[in-house]
Amino acid sequence: MMNLTKLIFFLMLMFSTLFSISTNSWINCWMGMELNLFSFITLIFNQNLFNLESTIKYFIIQAITSMFMLVSIMLYTQNMFEFNLMLLNLSLFMKLNSSPFHYWGVNLIQGLTWQNLTIFLTWQKIIPLILIFYNFNMMMMIIFIIMNSLFGSIEGLNQTNLKKIILFSSINHMSWMLMIFFLNENLWLGYFMIYSMILMIIIIYNYMLNNIKITQLYSIKMNTLNNFFMMMNLLSLGGLPPFLGFIPKWITINLMVMNNFYFLSFMMVMCSLLTLFFYLRLFYSSTFLLSFKIKWIMTMNLKNFFILNTLSFISMTSLILSCML
Template identity: 45%
Template structure:
C-alpha cells in the first residue's frame, strides 16, 4: 500500500511542477515506486518484467534529461540547427512516447504484460500514462504526433488479431486507445480527461472480471460456463471498449470524430473508424465462442461469490456502459 501512495504522489509531482527538472524527478519516483509492485521473487516472469520495465524506462528518462539540458543550451542560441528543425521537441516527445508504450517504442509494453497480474496490468494501461501524456501536451511536435497517433490506431488494431493471450490483446487495445488519447490531448485537456476517465472505467471493469474468474487465454473463454449475466457484462464492456454506438465508450470517440470532421481531416477519421471496427471484430470473436459453448467442469474458475462488493461495483459500471447513448443524446441535443 505504501508504494501505491508513492505512485500517486509521484504523478502529482510531475503534473504540478513548473520546471522540466521537477517533471523528471516525478518520473523517476514513479519508476522506482512501480517496480516493487510488479516484482515477485516467486515468479520468474514478474522478475523479468520488472527488469525490462526498469531498463526501458531508464533509457527514456536518460534521454529526457539529456534533452532538457540540451534545451537550456539551445535557449542561449549556441546551436541554431536544433532550433530550426525542432529536433529537441522530437526527442523529448520520443522519450515520453517510450514511457507510455506508444508506437514505435511499444515492444517492451507487449513483452512485460505476460509477467504482470491483472491489477498491475490495469495500473500500467491507465495510471502510468497520465504523466507522459500531460507532459507531452506541454511541448508537442504536431507533425510527429499526427504520424504517431495514426500508427498507434493501426498497429493496435492489426496487432491484436492473431493474439491468443487476453493480456496481450488488452495491451494492443491500450495502444489503439492511446492513439485516440493523443488526438484528444491535442484538441483539449478537458476532452482528454473525459476520454481517459471513460477508458479507465471500461478497463477496470474488464480487469476485475478477468481477475475474478482467473482468465488469461482465449481457450478459457471458450470453456467459460457461468450464468449469462456475467457473460452479458463481458459483452457490454468489450463492445463499449471497442466504441460501438449504444454504449458509453462511443461517447468520447464521437466527440473526437466530430472535431476531426469539422477540421476536414477525413482520412484520419476514416483510419480511426476502421481501426475501431477491427477491434470490435476480435472482441466479438471472443464473446461469440463464450456464449455458444458450454462445459460442465472448469478447473481454473474461482468462486466469485466471496467478491460480493467488487461484483456489485462491476454491475454498476456495466449499467453505466449501457446508458451511454442516453447521455450522448442529451449532450448533443
C-alpha cells in the same frame, strides 16, 4: 507489513504523478518520473521468474528513456531546439509504450498481475501524455497517431492472450487520446476516465475468473446476467454504439471533421472496427458457444460479482444519453 509497504509505495506513485504534472520545471518533471519509476517497480516486484524478468525489462527501458529525457533537457541551453524537441518527444512516447516503441510492453505484460496491468495501462500513461503536450509538435503527433491506430488494431488480430489483446486495444485507444488531447484538453479527461473505468471492470472480471487465454472462456460457465454485463463492457471498450465507450469516440470524430481532419478520422474509424473484431471474438466464444449445456464446463460461484455488475450497469446509461444526443 507487506500490504503496508505496498500501500506506501502506491501513495508515492500517486504523489509523484501529481508532482510531475503540476510543476513548471522540466527537472522537477524528470525527478517526479524517477520517483514514479521507483514506486511502480516496487509494486510489481515479486519472487517469480516471469515477474522478475518483467521488472528488469521495465527498469531498463525506463532508465534509457529517462537518460534521453535528461539529455534533451540539458540541450535547452545549447541552441539545439529542434533536435532537443524531437529527442524529448521520442523519450516520452517510448515511456508511453506508444508505437513503434511498444514491443517492450508486449513482453513486459506477461509477468504482470492483473492489478499491476491496470496501473500500467491507465495511471502510468498520465505523466507522458501531459508532458508531450507541453512541447507539442504537430507533424510528429500525426505520425504517432497513425502508427498507434494501425499497429494497435492490426497486431491484435492474431492474439490469443487476453493481456496482449487488452494491450493492443490500449495502443489503439492511445491514438484517440492523442487526437482528442490535441483538439480539447477537457474532453481528453472525460475520455481517459471512461476508458479507465471500462478497462478496470474488464480486468477485474478476468482476475476473478483467472483468465489468461481465449480458450479458457470455453471452460467457465457464468449465469446469463454476469455474462451479459461482461460482454457489454467488452463491446463498450471496442467502441460499439450505443454503449458508453462509443460516446467519447463520437465526440472526437465530430471535432476532427470540424477541424478538417477527414482522412485521419476515416483511417482511425476503420482501425477501430478492427479492434472491435477481436472483441467480437471474445463475445462469440463466451456467449454463443457456452449456450450449449456441456457437462465438463466449470461452474463459477459469482456472488462476489454483484459490485462489478452494478458498475457495469453504468454503461447502460449511454443508451439513453446517445438517444438524447
